[in-house]
Amino acid sequence: MKMIMPAARRSIFLGLVVALVARAAAQQPAELIVRNGLIVTAVGRTEGDVRLRNGTIAEIGRNLTGGAGAREIDAKGMLVLPGGIDPHVHLTPTPTATTLKGADDYSSGSRAALAGGVTTISNFISPASTEDLPTALAHATELVKNQAIADVILHVMVNDPSKWSPADVTLLADRSFTLKIFLSRPAFDQNAAAYVKLIRSAGAAGLLTMLHCEDASILTTTAERMMAEGRGALKGQNFAQSRPVVAEEIATQRAVAISEATGAPIYIVHISSERAMRAAEVGQARGLPVFTEVRFLYLHLTKERFDEADGAIYTGDPPLREKSDADYLWSAIARGTGYVVDTDHVGYTREDKLDPSLNIINHRPAGNYLQVQLPLLYSEGVRKGRITLERMVALTSTNPAKLFGLYPRKGTIAVGSDADLVIWDPNQKRTIRNEEQLANAKFSIFAGWEVTGWPIVTIRRGEVVYQGGKILAAAGSGQLAPRQHWQRP
Numbered sequence: 001m002k003m004i005m006p007a008a009r010r011s012i013f014l015g016l017v018v019a020l021v022a023r024a025a026a027q028q029p030a031e032l033i034v035r036n037g038l039i040v041t042a043v044g045r046t047e048g049d050v051r052l053r054n055g056t057i058a059e060i061g062r063n064l065t066g067g068a069g070a071r072e073i074d075a076k077g078m079l080v081l082p083g084g085i086d087p088h089v090h091l092t093p094t095p096t097a098t099t100l101k102g103a104d105d106y107s108s109g110s111r112a113a114l115a116g117g118v119t120t121i122s123n124f125i126s127p128a129s130t131e132d133l134p135t136a137l138a139h140a141t142e143l144v145k146n147q148a149i150a151d152v153i154l155h156v157m158v159n160d161p162s163k164w165s166p167a168d169v170t171l172l173a174d175r176s177f178t179l180k181i182f183l184s185r186p187a188f189d190q191n192a193a194a195y196v197k198l199i200r201s202a203g204a205a206g207l208l209t210m211l212h213c214e215d216a217s218i219l220t221t222t223a224e225r226m227m228a229e230g231r232g233a234l235k236g237q238n239f240a241q242s243r244p245v246v247a248e249e250i251a252t253q254r255a256v257a258i259s260e261a262t263g264a265p266i267y268i269v270h271i272s273s274e275r276a277m278r279a280a281e282v283g284q285a286r287g288l289p290v291f292t293e294v295r296f297l298y299l300h301l302t303k304e305r306f307d308e309a310d311g312a313i314y315t316g317d318p319p320l321r322e323k324s325d326a327d328y329l330w331s332a333i334a335r336g337t338g339y340v341v342d343t344d345h346v347g348y349t350r351e352d353k354l355d356p357s358l359n360i361i362n363h364r365p366a367g368n369y370l371q372v373q374l375p376l377l378y379s380e381g382v383r384k385g386r387i388t389l390e391r392m393v394a395l396t397s398t399n400p401a402k403l404f405g406l407y408p409r410k411g412t413i414a415v416g417s418d419a420d421l422v423i424w425d426p427n428q429k430r431t432i433r434n435e436e437q438l439a440n441a442k443f444s445i446f447a448g449w450e451v452t453g454w455p456i457v458t459i460r461r462g463e464v465v466y467q468g469g470k471i472l473a474a475a476g477s478g479q480l481a482p483r484q485h486w487q488r489p
């Protein structure tokens, strides 16, 4: 049967098609040329132009000629970096009655990320006990599709390893997801053998497992004793003392041992201390697949912050440490035993963090960090000569891309890669301001800090999504990034 449209209706229909095509073209110009920037990857830098077409990088060279309808951005005097990848971000895409005010969903988390030069973020999903894994994944995928502006990767938290079937591991392996396990929770010691079995089977299937390394028995008994002694308030050094460095060191050693015994690759999240980093380095020196993440806070802040009147604002697991720890972490990221620098972002407002009902046990760890991480790393790291520009790119884009199965689609500037770029003004001096925070928390513990170097344009898959302080793309334009097998950076 052939459908015949009356002429009037046909012209309306054609008009609609033309309008739709025009709209698509406006959002995604046929071609965008980023001209005359200093193009930086993890392995070098070169001056030139980058041609972006259909969401990917089509050409890199000098004096590229624009095709018909090509848009251009003059990046003279600017750096052109691959979009940042933050694999440690916590979001709350489905608010509940108890959700805190600052909680970020994929949209607000994306806005903060893109304004901070980060084009790919993560979330950790925790399947409810009533939900099977395929249902949980389908639900999470749907939320990303509806809300995200940045691209997204997902990690799955393991709450009860005995419930994990070989089919679950295969399901995740097919899409190269990541597992996350907490050595810091009493459940780990209660089910240690089941956890180790799961880490082994995940590794054999090609999956990377993220491990939170603090020893549960030390944390629990220390906190209980301090509460009984009346030292449970988030005041002074109580919080730091409730999570001693030895708890982090011994759990890191245990994680390295599990990697050695099972052959499984592990990714140790948010290392905060010299002693834990050294424990990981021992494993690396033996050739084990032990990868490390440094939460950016530990590079910039030390435990004296807890003595401030609102010191509880700095709580995070593990706590801030000594100046010597910060120095050691800077050296580890400079020489490459520290692989990734990221945030552990959680959307808490100032009030959420300073809630007087909180103590050393029920504190709210981490906070609103996504927008400031890269500017701080550039200003404190690159400008001050602690790390090179290439290393900054490795730590915040290339290495996480390789470890989380995104490389070479993401994590570099190369022909065929996604056109995720940040145009960075290396000389712009800025003061970090609460009013400019795009996450729901609308405050930063770094407010008032002066930095040099600032992301001025962010491009995600060829689309200018952030410019002039404004987010230009809509919720739903981000996507779940396809992932492949992890690789060694």
Ligand SMILES: [Zn+2]
Pocket (backbone or CB within 6 Å): 088, 090, 344
């Ligand atoms: Zn975390």
